[in-house]
Amino acid sequence: MGHSFNTFYGGKGANQAVAAAKLGHPVSMVGNVASDSFGTQLRKGLQEAGVDTTCVSTVEGASGVALITTGRGGENNIVVAPGANAQLTPGFLEKAETTLEHAGFLLAQLEIPLETIEYLGQFAERHNIPLMLDRLRPVSFQQGCYEGCPGLHQTKPKLENC
DSSP, X not given: OXXXXXXXXXXXXXXXXXXXXXXTOOEEEEEEEESSHHHHHHHHHHHHTTEEEEEEEEESSOOOEEEEEEOTTSOEEEEEXXXXXXXXXXXXXXXXXXXXXXXXXXXXXXXXXXXXXXXXXXXXXXXXXXXXXXXXXXXXXXXXSSXXXXXXXXXXXXXXXX
């Protein structure tokens, strides 16, 4: 039996964009929000935090959600339904190319399709822009996808309790 229920704006990418903006850095986000009320609220929250949402598209469907439960010992379990960002294809990144080309640093998470991550890795390599991939889980990419991208840094996923 649970004790409480709360909702918060979020997603790894949104949280990281807000954190960087609050530290005073210029931040542009490329991604999707859904056409539902959560998508409207998330876009507004990003803008209020100082994140440029010019390259955030609104797509039909439901927002992504994460149900996080915390046990008595502090351990958590997370169930994620990706929602709108599951529709973030390389085509969306192509439309945001001018914004991406002017970035000093790119940050991505595995909350978008792998093909889009791979496209972003190739883009970062072509434009010599450092890319950090914040992994939620272990994954395999196309062979050789990042061998020529010396600026790629991947955080390690937590493997305990898998």
